Amino acid sequence: MTRIRFPRGPALAALTALAALSAAISYAQPPAGGGSRAGTMQRPAQPANLPSEPTAVALPTLSAEVTEPGPMFDSAPSHAKGLGPDAFDYVTREYFASGTADGKPYTTRVVVRMPSDASRFSGLVLAESMHSSGAAHAFEFTAVYTMDSGHAAVEILTTSPAQFVAFNAERYADLKIEDGQANDILAQVGALVKSPDGPLGAAVRKMVLAGTSMSSGTLFNYLPAHAVYRTPDMQHIYDGYLPTSTGATPAEVDVPMIQMPTMHEVEGNVTRRQDDDEPGRQFRLYEVSGIGHVDSRDNVRLLPNPCTRPLSIFPVQAYMAVGLHHLFRWVDEGIVPPRAERILVDRDAHNDGSMMALDEHGNPLGGIRNPYVDVPTAKYAPVNTAREPVIDNPSEYVAANGLQGAQIMCRLSAYQEPFPPAQLRELYGDKQTYMRQFEERLDELEREGWSLPVYRELIVADAARVEF
Numbered sequence: 018m019t020r021i022r023f024p025r026g027p028a029l030a031a032l033t034a035l036a037a038l039s040a041a042i043s044y045a046q047p048p049a050g051g052g053s054r055a056g057t058m059q060r061p062a063q064p065a066n067l068p069s070e071p072t073a074v075a076l077p078t079l080s081a082e083v084t085e086p087g088p089m090f091d092s093a094p095s096h097a098k099g100l101g102p103d104a105f106d107y108v109t110r111e112y113f114a115s116g117t118a119d120g121k122p123y124t125t126r127v128v129v130r131m132p133s134d135a136s137r138f139s140g141l142v143l144a145e146s147m148h149s150s151g152a153a154h155a156f157e158f159t160a161v162y163t164m165d166s167g168h169a170a171v172e173i174l175t176t177s178p179a180q181f182v183a184f185n186a187e188r189y190a191d192l193k194i195e196d197g198q199a200n201d202i203l204a205q206v207g208a209l210v211k212s213p214d215g216p217l218g219a220a221v222r223k224m225v226l227a228g229t230s231m232s233s234g235t236l237f238n239y240l241p242a243h244a245v246y247r248t249p250d251m252q253h254i255y256d257g258y259l260p261t262s263t264g265a266t267p268a269e270v271d272v273p274m275i276q277m278p279t280m281h282e283v284e285g286n287v288t289r290r291q292d293d294d295e296p297g298r299q300f301r302l303y304e305v306s307g308i309g310h311v312d313s314r315d316n317v318r319l320l321p322n323p324c325t326r327p328l329s330i331f332p333v334q335a336y337m338a339v340g341l342h343h344l345f346r347w348v349d350e351g352i353v354p355p356r357a358e359r360i361l362v363d364r365d366a367h368n369d370g371s372m373m374a375l376d377e378h379g380n381p382l383g384g385i386r387n388p389y390v391d392v393p394t395a396k397y398a399p400v401n402t403a404r405e406p407v408i409d410n411p412s413e414y415v416a417a418n419g420l421q422g423a424q425i426m427c428r429l430s431a432y433q434e435p436f437p438p439a440q441l442r443e444l445y446g447d448k449q450t451y452m453r454q455f456e457e458r459l460d461e462l463e464r465e466g467w468s469l470p471v472y473r474e475l476i477v478a479d480a481a482r483v484e485f
Contacts, residue, residue: 066119067200067242073249074204077116079127079216084111087185092128092153092172095316096160097334097475105164108133112216113191114209118201124193125202126181129216130156131169139167140222141345144207144255146199146235149176155227158261158312162338165471168345169217171224173206175199175235200239204246207254223349225257227341230310230429233260240268257348261337262310266290273299273347275340275354280381280431281310281399283360284372292356299347304360305336306384307397309431318414319430323423324401326432330479331389331397335472339385342469355466360384371398379434385467388476392455394441394483396434401427441485448485455480 083089089111096102102109107130115124126147132138143163145155156163156170163170174181176199178192194202203226211221228236236258248254258274260267264282266289267274278287283304293300312333313319322328343354361374361383373381379396389397403423407415415423436444445451459476462468468476 066197068245071245071247071251073247073251074201074208074254075116076209076212076214076249077114077205079209079214080113080115082110082112083188086187088188090126090151090181090184090189092147092151093130093157093160095152095157095312095318097315097332100161100475102130102160102164105161106133107131107164110216114206116202116205118198118205119195121195121198122193123195123198123202124191125206126172126174126178126189126192127206127210127216128153128172129169130164130171131217132164132167135219137167138169138217138219140220141166141168141349142171142210142217142221142224143168143227143259143341144171144173144210144224145227145229146175146203146232147172148229148232150231151180154229154232154311155259155261157315158229158334158337159341161334161475162342162469162471169221171206171210171216173203175202199235200242200246203235203239204242204254208246208248211248211252211254223256223345224254225259225341225344225348226255227259227261228263230262233263234265236260237263237265237267240270243270243272257344259341259344261340264288269298269300271297273301273344275301275303275344275347277303277305277337277340279305279308279310279399280360280373280397281429283362283381283384284399294353301340301343301354301356302359303340303343303357304384305339306360306381306386307331307390307431308333308336309397309399309429311426311429313401313430313432316426316430318412318422318426320412321408321410323403323408323411323415324427324430324432325404326401327435328401329397329431329433331431331433332472332475332479335469335476336385336387338469338472339467343466357385357467358383378436387462387468388455388458388480391458392451392480394436394451394480396436397431398434399431401430401432403427438485441483445485448483451483451485452480 110129112127113124114127148154153172181189209215257272261277262279264278264287309329313328314330346352347354360381363374364372366372369375376382378393380390407420407423
């Protein structure tokens with residue numbers, strides 16, 4: 018697959034909009050009173066065109082697989098080294114879907130990622146609205162777990178196709194999406210994916226809708242539609258929801274939801290919604306200590322590092338995947354996920370530079386624990402800043418969009434401050450003792466369901482690279 022190019026114009030405008038939305042989601046004041054039972058949750062405005070009672074949606078028309086002309090827009094170029102689709106024998110297929118949404122015709126892009134051997138398909142689907150920056154972040158953030166498990170990932174375009182046309186006008190000339198069509202497109206394409214005539218060509222058992230930052234906003238805006246839109250056989254279209262990198266407060270829905278804010282959101286204001294197991298309120302809030310808004314470890318837009326501080330190598334993928342794993346078990350097998358502590362907030366940046374409460378090493382207290390903060394060799398924190406002037410030989414994205422592009426990406430990334438060897442020796446004595454403590458803590462977290470064995474090799478390799 019041809020590597021994505023990052024043109025000026027639509028792509029930068031989309032990411033600039035992302036930065037503005039991220040700021041609004043991360044740092045906006047929460048509603049007074051907060052909690053779900055107090056009736057003060059922020060709820061998306063009810064779209065005027067929704068039916069008043071559950072209604073089956075019309076299925077869009079699906080094209081044959083699109084293979085030409087020219088290269089496909091690659092919305093998932095960022096993977097852990099050696100752990101991309103080829104390593105799991107996954108195929109990526111592109112289709113167009115056409116229908117009527119909000120009373121107007123549309124043609125959108127649908128990308129399916131699934132095992133090349135359809136018999137390996139688990140029957141579970143991770144769906145997402147493609148981020149307006151041109152990225153399938155929900156898939157990128159969980160790719161190893163998703164592919165190792167045989168799950169499928171489906172990406173649906175719900176925003177302007179301008180950057181696709183700029184990339185390959187001949188291939189994408191027929192795409193057409195207008196404002197106000199996103200909810201209908203998500204419902205119709207989602208119902209198509211679940212149908213026997215859908216692009217997976219196999220039985221779908223359960224499907225969840227995920228989002229990251231801006232696309233979490235798309236997910237939240239869809240929730241009123243969830244209440245009324247159904248498949249042709251009057252079943253739920255999406256069986257659960259996974260909004261990530263957002264602190265906004267979602268509406269309640271009658272299927273499970275796991276929300277995963279990051280340090281960026283906790284530093285500002287994050288939902289006060291409480292965990293619940295009651296039908297119609299099934300909810301978990303998972304805040305991972307040390308995790309950043311975007312993946313700065315494998316993100317091709319941040320490599321090489323255009324920021325002033327070292328990029329965090331905290332494995333965003335390994336811990337966002339924990340949320341997806343528990344959500345799939347909840348919707349598919351009825352296994353209620355564990356509850357997690359929240360990251361502690363002291364609301365005092367003067368004592369340590371952070372609104373979060375930090376331990377003696379500068380890492381957040383509370384939250385979902387992991388060996389990176391429990392057996393630390395670095396401090397992990399938001400927010401990075403861009404180097405000025407722009408570095409020599411930057412990533413293709415930064416080269417195309419200059420300082421503004423670097424500023425946006427660095428602002429959304431976390432950084433790390435490695436401990437010097439003298440501090441490591443004071444903490445652990447020697448490398449062997451450190452490795453033993455690290456792996457013992459990882460063992461505990463795997464038993465508790467807070468770390469997935471499929472990421473163990475990657476996580477232990479990080480520890481092995483630490484130099485004393």
